[in-house]
Amino acid sequence: MPQPPLRVFLALGLGVAGLVATLVLALVASRVASQRLEARIEAELADLAEHMAGQLDRGLFERWRDMVILAENDTIRDPAAPVERKRRVMRRAQETYSDYAIIGLIDAAGRIEATSTGALEGIDVAHRDYFTRGRHGPFVGDVHDALLLAALKPGHDPADPPRVLDIAAPVRADDGRLVGVVSGHLDWAWARGVEASLRETSAGQRDVTALVLARDGTVLLGPDALRRTTLPAALPSVAAARAGRAGTETETWPDGRRYLTGYRPTRGYRDYPGLGWTVLVRQDAGTAFASVADLRRQILLWGLVVATLAAGFGWFAAGLLARPLRRLAVAAAALGRGAPVEAPASAVREAQAISHALTAAAAALQRQEAERRAADARQELLIHELNHRVKNTLATVQSMARQTARSAASLADFTGSFEARLLAMSQTHNVLTANHWEGAGLRGILSAELEPYSSGRADRIRLDGPPVSLTPAMALPLGMAIHELATNAAKYGALSAEAGQVAVEWRVGPGALELRWRESGGPRVVPPTRTGFGTRLIRASLERELAGEVRFDFAEGGLACLIAVPLAVRTEAA
Structure with missing residues (x-):
């Protein structure tokens, strides 16, 4: 039986080896890439659920705080104050946050004394939870039908009355005696606004639906077909959220369809304890993982193409390798026979x-x-x-x-101040990173720190000076100093008033960069009796680190600050 030539062996060997190796690599790459893509998709859905739960908790905390602050209002606490004055106070509170359906003051006997709209006054609500429980401390009640408010709307649908959350706080006199309860009824349309915000966040994802479940599993917010129904506690996402966990599940819902569901329980925020809600964000599993299936098909298809090309290349390469070997074999055979060898x-x-x-x-x-x-x-x-x-x-x-x-006076004070300073440092880092840490423009650093305080007005913040490039060694301390000045202005200075303005001017003088900070239109300035940490931080950042000079002028019309940094320091830092 004649033996096959070398080219056949080489072609078959290279072709089969290339085909197998390429297919194995394609399968491994498909598996790894698919797992990573699935994990990213699941993480995105879990993040959406966490984002919405956080918004709900923080939103109700703000409303909780509204009632606590309103209960401390002197007019509300004064039993002798005219009812019309109390109405004006509550009307202003309602205008501040328009999602309140109504805000009312209930006297100690449980009768509505005054409301923001003037409606429902004189009604006895002593049996309502927001009164009985609001007498003892701040209270937030779960979503319910507002039948009294529905009666105020002509032509309302009895089958679909407005839904509200009750938020209440006790009103006490100076001697601690209970004089009433202030209660705000938050329209449930507020939650639909949170859902709309979620839809904007997930604009790149199709068929994403958000649901909010009450403590007993009743759907408070979600598709019309599920509203007011109760989801089974055995649904994996619901069971996991009730156990206090957050994450994602691929599961079959009561409608028979499979969904990828991100879940997270609400946990309250600061003093607000939460209502035990569960947030679910679901997406049809086929839609959610469509990109994964497409990726697998593409990898396998290209794997087959590459494997086929590898087999053809193996055949061609085997021919190139076998031809000189055959010639060498002929020369070797001639040498073995003793015949003259001509290479x-x-x-x-x-x-x-x-x-x-x-x-x-x-x-x-x-x-x-x-x-x-x-x-x-x-x-x-x-x-x-x-x-x-x-x-x-x-x-x-x-x-x-x-x-x-x-x-810091408290943990909350420390957290707010420390986070703000870290954010100021990160903003300067962002400007430096955009310039590959080779330098940063002074105007860019000032804009990054002051833009949040402009309130959309071009005349509120004025920057005037030539282009100046700062090294990282100068940019970071100067950015922190500007942040402290801006924070102080927002708390106590010009930026705390509607008409307040801040002007920042700088120039490059002989041997120094000079920057002037001037405030105007704010409250009357009173020189401080002690040096705060912000002032110490400014001096430490500029005087010690940059060998600069800082001078404060606590003029009655507005704070002025002169900062001078030697150019020699900038050159050495560079």
């Missing part, structure tokens, strides 16, 4: 080509090695620089946390 000219040329190829390959490898060493050196330099910057940043954050804690 094929092609063999010499191929040897020369191989020599040239090896020489070129060696040269290429040397170039690659040199480039690799240079890249390693650059990477080591970058690592050292990053290590240095991280240490400096951590030292700054450590000092800032210690000083903030020392001057």
Whole structure:
């Protein structure tokens, strides 16, 4: 039986090996990529559920705080105050947040004394939960039908009365005696606004539906077909949320369809304890994982194409390899017979080509090695620089946390101040990162810090000065100083008033960068009796770190601050 030629063996071997290797790699890549894509899709849905639950909790906390603040109003607490004055106070509170259906003041006997709209006054509500429980402390009641409010709307549908949440707080006199309860009825349309915000967040995802479940599983918010129904407690997402967990589940719903469901229980916010709601964000499983199926098909298709090309290349490569081997075999056979051997000219040329190829390959490898060493050196330099910057940043954050804690009146005060300062540092980092940490424009840093306080008015913040590029060593301390000035202005200075303005002017003088901060149109300035942490932080950042000079002028018409930073410091930092 004649043996097949070498080309057949090589072609079959290379072709089969290439085909198997390519298919295996395609399958592995498909599996890994699909798992990662599925995990990302699940995480996005879980994030949406967490986002909506957080908005619901924070929103009800704000309304909770509204009632607590309203209960402390002197007019509301004064039994002798005219009813019309009390109506005006509650009307202003309702106009501040329009989702209140009505706000009312109930006297100690349980009779409505005054409301923001003037309606329902004189009605006895002593048996209502928001009165009986609101007498003892702040109270938030779950969603329910507002039958009294429905009666005020002519032509309302009895089958679909308005739905509200009751929020109440006790009103006490100076001696602690209960004089009444203030109660706000929050229109459930507020929650639909939160749902609309979720739809905007998930604009890139199709068929995403949000549901809010009461503590007993009743659907408070969701598709019309599910509203006021009760989801089974055995549904995996509902059971997991009731157990206090958050995440995603791929599950079959009562309608027989499979959904990818992100779930999260509401947990309250600060003093507000929460209502035990569950937020579900679901998407049809086929729609959610459509991109995963497409990815798998594409990877497998391209795997087959590459495998086929590999087999053809194997056949072609085998022919190139077998031809010189055959010539060498003929020459070797002639040598074995003792016959004169004439090396094929092609063999010499191929040897020369191989020599040239090896020489070129060696040269290429040397170039690659040199480039690799240079890249390693650059990477080591970058690592050292990053290590240095991280240490400096951590030292700054450590000092800032210690000083903030020392001057904070409470944990909430510390948290707010510390987060604001970290945000100010991150904004300056963002400006530097956009410029690859080679420098940052002074105007860009000022805009990043002051834009949130402009209130959409072009004349509220005025920046005037030539283009100035700052090194990271200057940008970070100067950004923190501007943040402290802006925060102080928003709390106590010009930015706390509607007509207040801040002007920042700078120039590059002989040997120094000079910046002037001026406030106007705010409350009358009273010189401080002690030096706060913000002032110490400004001086520490600019005077100690940059060898600069800071002067404050607590003029009655508005705070003025002069900052001078030597240009020599900027040059050394660069």
